Amino acid sequence: MKLKKEEEFMRLAYVGLPCQIEAVRKIEALSLETWVKNVSFLIGLFCRENWAYTCFRALIEDDYGVKFSDVKKFNIKKGNIIAEKGDGALQFPLKKSKPYIRIGCKACLDFTAELSDISVGAVGSQDKWSTVIVRTQRGMELLNGAEREGYIEKKAIDEVKPGVGLIKKIAREKYNENLEEARNRKTLHTEAKTLEEIKKLSKGKGLANLMSEVVETGNCSSCGACEAVCSEVIRIENEVPVIMGECKQRCECYLACPRTYFYSRYEGELGKFIKIFSVRARDGAALERGQDGGAVTALLSYALDKKIIDAALGVKRDENWKPNAAISKNKEELMKTAGTIYSYSTNLSALKAVTK
Ligand SMILES: Cc1cc2nc3c(=O)[nH]c(=O)nc-3n(C[C@H](O)[C@H](O)[C@H](O)COP(=O)(O)OP(=O)(O)OC[C@H]3O[C@@H](n4cnc5c(N)ncnc54)[C@H](O)[C@@H]3O)c2cc1C
Structure with missing residues (x-):
C-alpha cells in the first residue's frame, strides 16, 4: 500500500500492529533508513x-451470509466475533475464524507491541475504555499532556478489573502457542540476542534467502519492511512480497525483515x-x-492540536472494510x-513516502 509523495512531514506518529512496530524498530536500530x-x-x-482480508470477508459473507458493506463495527469480546449491523448483530465463536488466521501471524510472539512508545488494546480494561501500556518517556509525556489538556481521563490498571492479570495471561498464551509453531517451522526471528549478532548471522544473506527463509516458510507477516527499504525490487501484492525488478544485492530487505534474525525483545510477559x-x-x-475507549484517537488528536x-x-476503511493507509493532519x-x-x-x- 503506497501513498504518493505529495506531502512530507517532519514529525509523524505511526499506529501499527506488533509486527509493523518491530519492523520500524529494526530499521531504526540497524540504521537502514534515515526517515x-x-x-x-x-x-x-x-x-x-x-485475518487476511479476502478470507475474513469470505467467512462473514459466505459462511454467515452477512454482507461486509452492511457491517457498522466489528468487535471481539469474550471469545466471540461480533459484527454490528444497523438491524442487530451477527455473533459467532472466535474459534470458527481459526482456519482464516493469516499464516504469518501464527509465528508471531508479540501480543502487546512491546517495542512501541505506547501500546493500546482492549484487554484488561472495562467496556469503552482502552488499556494503555506506556513504555517510553516520550510516551509518558504524550499521555500526561493529553490528560492535563483534557483530552483523556485515566486510571491506574490496578484499580480496574480484569486488570493486568488477563493481559499477561493472553500474552503468555500467544507466546507459548506461537513459539512452538515458530520452532516447528524453524523460524529465525527468535535466535539473535544483539544487533551485532543480527549483522553477523545475516551476513551474505539477501533477497533469495528472504524468499526461501521467510516467505516460502509462511513466516512473512506482510509488514512491508522489505518493500520500504527496497521498493524498486520488492512490492507487497495481496499481502505477499513479489519481486518486481533486478536485485541490487544490497541485502537490506533481509536485514530489515523482523522475521529474520531479531535481537532479544521479550522481557516478562509484556516487555519493558x-x-x-x-x-x-x-x-x-x-x-x-473509537474501537474501545478511543484512546489512540484522543492521544493523536492532542498531539496534532498542540503541534x-x-x-x-x-x-x-472503504465501504467493504478494506484497510488503506491514511494520513491525518487534523x-x-x-x-x-x-x-x-x-x-x-x-x-x-x-510511512516512508510521507516522512521527510
Ligand atoms: C488486527 C487487530 C487485532 C487486534 N487484537 C486485539 C486483541 O487480541 N486484544 C486487544 O485487547 N486488542 C486488540 N486489538 C486492538 C483493539 O482492537 C483496538 O484497536 C485498541 O484497543 C485501540 O482502541 P482505541 O479505541 O483506543 O483506538 P481508536 O481510537 O479506535 O483508534 C484505533 C487506531 O488503530 C488504527 N487501526 C485500526 N485498524 C488497524 C489495522 N488493521 N492496522 C493498523 N492500524 C489499525 C486506526 O487507524 C486508529 O488509528 C487488535 C487490533 C487489530 C487491528
Missing part, C-alpha cells in the same frame, strides 16, 4: 491474531514498560467512533481513521 528518525511516536495495537493505565477519550466523537506532530499515519481526518479493522494494511512504504 525513521522523524517518526516521533510509535503507537502499537495489541494483537492476538489477524513504565506504567499501565485504563484510558478513555473525553471527546464524545472520539469515544463514539507535537505534523501528521499521523493510521488506516481507513481532528476531522483523524476521526475517519478511528476504530479497528480486523485485516492487514501493509503501510510501511506509505
Whole structure:
C-alpha cells in the first residue's frame, strides 16, 4: 500500500500492529533508513491474531451470509466475533475464524507491541475504555499532556478489573502457542540476542534467502519492511512480497525483515514498560467512533492540536472494510481513521513516502 509523495512531514506518529512496530524498530536500530528518525511516536495495537482480508470477508459473507458493506463495527469480546449491523448483530465463536488466521501471524510472539512508545488494546480494561501500556518517556509525556489538556481521563490498571492479570495471561498464551509453531517451522526471528549478532548471522544473506527463509516458510507477516527499504525490487501484492525488478544485492530487505534474525525483545510477559493505565477519550466523537475507549484517537488528536506532530499515519476503511493507509493532519481526518479493522494494511512504504 503506497501513498504518493505529495506531502512530507517532519514529525509523524505511526499506529501499527506488533509486527509493523518491530519492523520500524529494526530499521531504526540497524540504521537502514534515515526517515525513521522523524517518526516521533510509535503507537502499537495489541494483537492476538489477524485475518487476511479476502478470507475474513469470505467467512462473514459466505459462511454467515452477512454482507461486509452492511457491517457498522466489528468487535471481539469474550471469545466471540461480533459484527454490528444497523438491524442487530451477527455473533459467532472466535474459534470458527481459526482456519482464516493469516499464516504469518501464527509465528508471531508479540501480543502487546512491546517495542512501541505506547501500546493500546482492549484487554484488561472495562467496556469503552482502552488499556494503555506506556513504555517510553516520550510516551509518558504524550499521555500526561493529553490528560492535563483534557483530552483523556485515566486510571491506574490496578484499580480496574480484569486488570493486568488477563493481559499477561493472553500474552503468555500467544507466546507459548506461537513459539512452538515458530520452532516447528524453524523460524529465525527468535535466535539473535544483539544487533551485532543480527549483522553477523545475516551476513551474505539477501533477497533469495528472504524468499526461501521467510516467505516460502509462511513466516512473512506482510509488514512491508522489505518493500520500504527496497521498493524498486520488492512490492507487497495481496499481502505477499513479489519481486518486481533486478536485485541490487544490497541485502537490506533481509536485514530489515523482523522475521529474520531479531535481537532479544521479550522481557516478562509484556516487555519493558513504565506504567499501565485504563484510558478513555473525553471527546464524545472520539469515544463514539473509537474501537474501545478511543484512546489512540484522543492521544493523536492532542498531539496534532498542540503541534507535537505534523501528521499521523493510521488506516481507513472503504465501504467493504478494506484497510488503506491514511494520513491525518487534523481532528476531522483523524476521526475517519478511528476504530479497528480486523485485516492487514501493509503501510510501511506509505510511512516512508510521507516522512521527510
Ligand atoms: C488486527 C487487530 C487485532 C487486534 N487484537 C486485539 C486483541 O487480541 N486484544 C486487544 O485487547 N486488542 C486488540 N486489538 C486492538 C483493539 O482492537 C483496538 O484497536 C485498541 O484497543 C485501540 O482502541 P482505541 O479505541 O483506543 O483506538 P481508536 O481510537 O479506535 O483508534 C484505533 C487506531 O488503530 C488504527 N487501526 C485500526 N485498524 C488497524 C489495522 N488493521 N492496522 C493498523 N492500524 C489499525 C486506526 O487507524 C486508529 O488509528 C487488535 C487490533 C487489530 C487491528
